[in-house]
Amino acid sequence: MDSRDILDIYEQPGEQEHAFNLIIREYSERLYLSIRRMVRCHEDADDILQNTYIKVWNALPVFRGDSSLYTWIYKIAINETLSFLKKEKLRSMFSMTGHEETIDNTREGESFLDGNELSLKLHKAVMKLPPKQRTVFTMKYFDEMKYEDIADILGGTTGSLKASYHHAYTKITESLRKED
Amino acid sequence: MRKEQDILDDERLRQNPFSVPDGYVPELEEKVHRRIFAEEPLTPLAVFLARAKAPALLALTFCIIFAMGYGVLSLTGTAESQAVPSSGFADLMEQGYIHSDFIEDYYDHIHTETILEDTFAAMEMTSEMEEEIMRYITLNDIAEEYETSIE
Numbered sequence: 001m002d003s004r005d006i007l008d009i010y011e012q013p014g015e016q017e018h019a020f021n022l023i024i025r026e027y028s029e030r031l032y033l034s035i036r037r038m039v040r041c042h043e044d045a046d047d048i049l050q051n052t053y054i055k056v057w058n059a060l061p062v063f064r065g066d067s068s069l070y071t072w073i074y075k076i077a078i079n080e081t082l083s084f085l086k087k088e089k090l091r092s093m094f095s096m097t098g099h100e101e102t103i104d105n106t107r108e109g110e111s112f113l114d115g116n117e118l119s120l121k122l123h124k125a126v127m128k129l130p131p132k133q134r135t136v137f138t139m140k141y142f143d144e145m146k147y148e149d150i151a152d153i154l155g156g157t158t159g160s161l162k163a164s165y166h167h168a169y170t171k172i173t174e175s176l177r178k179e180d
Numbered sequence: 181m182r183k184e185q186d187i188l189d190d191e192r193l194r195q196n197p198f199s200v201p202d203g204y205v206p207e208l209e210e211k212v213h214r215r216i217f218a219e220e221p222l223t224p225l226a227v228f229l230a231r232a233k234a235p236a237l238l239a240l241t242f243c244i245i246f247a248m249g250y251g252v253l254s255l256t257g258t259a260e261s262q263a264v265p266s267s268g269f270a271d272l273m274e275q276g277y278i279h280s281d282f283i284e285d286y287y288d289h290i291h292t293e294t295i296l297e298d299t300f301a302a303m304e305m306t307s308e309m310e311e312e313i314m315r316y317i318t319l320n321d322i323a324e325e326y327e328t329s330i331e
Contacts (some may be wrong), residue, residue: 017217021209024205024208024209024212025209028200028204028205028208028209029205032200032204033198033199033200034198036196036198037196037198042201046204046208049208050208050212052212052217052331053208053212053216054212054215054216057212057216104330118187118190118193118195119192119193119195119197122188122193122198141188141194142194142196144194169188172188173187173188176187176188
């Protein structure tokens with residue numbers, strides 16, 4: 001269903017909840033997969049996505065339509081993921097277990113993982129990146145977004161994003177080299 | 181170096197290794213609904229109180245710290261307000277250390293009601309002007325005595 005169709009339904013009296021349900025059914029898979037790449041486990045992705053939809057529900061009345069509906073929701077989801085990653089990093093600083101150890105333990109027990117060995121190594125390397133670099137790398141490398149679009153979502157300049165991506169790229173290649 | 185760069189250039193790596201768990205989306209829809217629609221909508225006051233909670237707690241903490249500090253100072257006596265010092269000039273005059281012809285002469289005049297009344301009458305002074313002059317030229321004890329004598 002087109003986002004315009006969903007918005008038309010939303011604007012009809014008493015149809016807001018119905019339109020919101022359509023949004024969840026239409027966009028959840030794409031959003032989940034984008035978020036899942038950046039977090040340790042399914043439960044984290046689920047929490048982030050739930051929080052995203054709550055914000056979407058509260059902000060829908062003031063959605064201006066400057067961008068497509070999916071782009072707008074994606075922006076909320078990415079920023080929600082970034083906030084989550086920053087909080088998680090802070091928590092791990094005070095945790096008795098190391099941050100890398102919790103990543104490895106969670107990753108191995110994954111039940112819905114389709115990737116191969118190299119993909120697993122790549123994901124581990126991505127998980128070691130700081131929150132901002134992880135987000136930029138994921139959006140650029142996996143989602144193949146343009147720097148301008150990334151800047152629109154995360155803020156900052158394309159120059160700083162390029163630098164962030166380059167640092168992330170270098171760290172990942174070094175990490176893969178160590179794994180070999 | 182070249183090898184590692186080739187690895188990341190492999191298009192297969194760009195594919196998402198994860199998949200959406202079976203039945204996840206309907207379950208997600210239900211969970212979101214529960215969180216949004218099962219709860220009572222927040223009133224503006226409730227929203228304000230929720231947002232004001234953290235700064236209010238911070239302010240309360242500062243108040244407690246300030247009160248504790250003030251309490252310590254009070255107990256040690258350093259917070260006692262000192263009495264307003266009396267006019268040293270008047271004390272010295274009473275004890276005879278300072279002599280002023282002007283003040284002594286005027287002191288005599290204050291005891292003489294007639295002279296004072298004549299003086300104010302000759303100057304055509306209003307009651308407000310009289311009060312202003314008295315406030316300006318008298319010391320505490322002289323002013324008090326004057327008020328007593330004119331009643």
